[in-house]
Amino acid sequence: MTTVAPGPAIGVAAPGTGAPGTGAEDVAARRAGAAGVGLMLPGTLYLVAFFVIPVFALLATSLYVPVPGGDVGQFMPAFHWQNYVTALADFWQPLARSFWFALLATAGALAVGYPIAYLIAVRGRGRPLLQGMLLVLVVAPFFTSFVLRTIAWKQILADDGYVVQALHWLHVLPPDGRLTATSFAVVVSLTHNFVPFMALPIYASLERLDPRLVEAGGDLYAGPWTTFRTVTLPLSMPGVVSGTLLTFIPAAGDYVSASLLGNSTNTAMIGQVIDTRFFRLLDYPTAASLSVVLMAAIAVLVGLYVRRTGTEDLL
Amino acid sequence: MRSPHTASLELWGVRKEFGSFTAVESLDLTVPEGSFFALLGPSGCGKTTTLRMVAGLEQPTSGVISIGGRDVTGTAAHRRPVNTVFQSYALFPHLTVLDNVAFGLKRKRVPDARAKARAGLETVQLAHLGDRRPNQLSGGQQQRVALARALVNSPSVLLLDEPLGALDLALRREMQLELKRIQADAGITFVHVTHDQEEAMTMADTVAVMNEGRVEQLGPPAELYELPSTAFVANFLGRSNLVTGSVVDVGEVLGVDVAGTRLRVPVGRVSAGSTGVGAVVQLGVRPEKVRIVANGSEPTSGSNVLGPGKVTDVSFTGVSTQYQVDLGDLGVHEVFAQNSSGAPEVRVGDAVRLAWDVDHTFGLAGEPARSGQ
Secondary structure, three states, rough: OOOOOOOOOOOOOOOOOOOOOOOHHHHHHHHHHHHHHHHHHHHHHHHHHHHHHHHHHHHHHOOOOEEEOOOOOOEEEOOOOOHHHHHHHHHHHHHHHHHHHHHHHHHHHHHHHHHHHHHHHHHOOOHHHHHHHHHHHHHHHHOHHHHHHHHHHHHHHOOOOHHHHHHOOOOOOOOOOOOOOOOOHHHHHHHHHHHHHHHHHHHHHHHHHHHHHHHHHHHHOOOHHHHHHHHHHHHHHHHHHHHHHHHHHHHHOHHHHHHHOOOOOOOOOOOHHHHHHHHHHOOOHHHHHHHHHHHHHHHHHHHHHHHHHHHHHHH | OOOOOEEEEEEEEEEEEEEEEEEEEEEEEEOOOOOEEEEEOOOOOOHHHHHHHOOOOOOEEEEEEEHHHHEEOOOOOOOEEEEEEOOOOOOOOOHHHHHHHHHHHHHHOOOOOOHHHHHHHHHHOOHHHHOOOOOOOOHHHHHHHHHHHHOOOOOOOOEEEEOOOOOOOOHHHHHHHHHHHHHHHHOEEEEEEEEOHHHHHHHHOOOEEEEEEEEEEEHHHHHHHOOOOOOOHHOOOOOOOOEEEEEEOOOOOEEEOOOOOEEEEEEEEEEEOOOOOOOOOEEEOOOOEEEEEEEEOOOOOEEEEEEEEEEEEEEEEEOEEEEEEEOOHOEEEEEEEOOOOOOOOOOOOOEEEEEEEHHOOOEEEEOOOOOOO
């Protein structure tokens, strides 16, 4: 993420203006450039105030040291890089677990979201009313709060709830087995919360897919499954990549699902740790350094992923 | 199987309905192996639906389709030995040109698919562009890739759905000749759907003219042109001057009374159901067969003569001159004259008669209201 400092119009590439031209063209381009800067100013100021400065504050906080002899929660500026080493040594497990849970939730959301998107975009083609209704159903969970939906899972997966009762009866779950306070519950809740983020971009990709290409696949001896594998799926990859990013990134930093549906020992995610460090233990430098590590790790993983899938133009 | 008269594609009573709309009505067709067959008709006549049913992309409501002697009705598209060159080309944008051409071969698990695909690209002179993506090619090049992608599979029948529609005139002409050459070299049955009568006549050895879901007439282009059997064909395939009359003389040559003028037509050139005395028939002649008889000169004997009428337009087009002659109740007739002897001598406003050989006259069943397009 970079920001453009407001300044003279020349050299600032606003959208729609090309390289500097000559003579009258140049003047016109400069005028358009000035207009572009004017339009970008509010957004730039907003980002500087609420993104750039806080990020620098976060980076600075991550290097603070306690005030000698001070109270809990009192720190002073320093360049104490050791904070990162300690934070990673103490909390590498929740960090790794966060990425693992996020990966499982992304896979789950893909498994649920792709068929939904396919159903609406491909099967519903030519029936806009049906498509609209199904899309509303996909988005409907957003009408209730994120926290409420997570609490609802607590009810559904409760020890005396019908799901657990049915699993006991089927002997899938041992008599003392439960679902709440398990990794399973956390991942299920994460998956559910992010299915719309997965389904909508995939829907957009599939909606644009030219049905004649699918016909061409059939004409060239590819059966329905082969056509899906060799034509439909590759052409919907931009949607799959955006969907997985929109799921994986927030899921890795999520702490609501783990707090409400997990336990304190083996389901803790990094978001919970940061929350506890920051608000309960007032250990700001550790919370800040864990946040920086989380951001950096996500940036690296996303970069590798996008490069691997060959969809750089999404970024 | 490879004998020249084997039917490569047969349709029996094929009918297709979309809801209450009948796109194709009880169609019977036989396409001999190795022929270049054109389905010609205006948009909405059912020709593309027919092609899609052969490809397996639509299922007929009733009827039987057989390819190479095998009943394929109800067989899925990917199990039929046919390939299609789509109107929009439908090249896979995520694959290179070479992988597009190799697609069908790979699905059939043909060994050396890529080498064969490269050879296929060579037949359309695009071997050097194999690594490009389709959207980096021009329209004409994409068209060739689509052709190579279909041809390389050596289908029993190659289906072409208005494949030249998106090309400009010069390129279209070039591709017409190239398609003809490729068809002759490969010996594969081509079924070509088009609304362009000149394209159909140039390329195909058999043309089926379709209208409103039916085949109006089927035959070699010259036969359809010289002896159309319906008013629709007479007007859709080239142009015609048509007049309506009733039969007054029967015999080898029918005599027909047209608004008081006696015209003659050989009985073998009449496709009307009834040719007895009193039967209503339409007589037609192609504009280039008509001669203008100026005031003072006499038509040659053995001609049909109409007029006099008034010349309302003279258009000089280089190789020929086109005249519009208003014959009053008999309508405006067209005359195309070759400019083989210099500039035209007839001018707008002149009173002239029209004459043509009896042998160039054709007769149609007499429902005059039915016109082309």
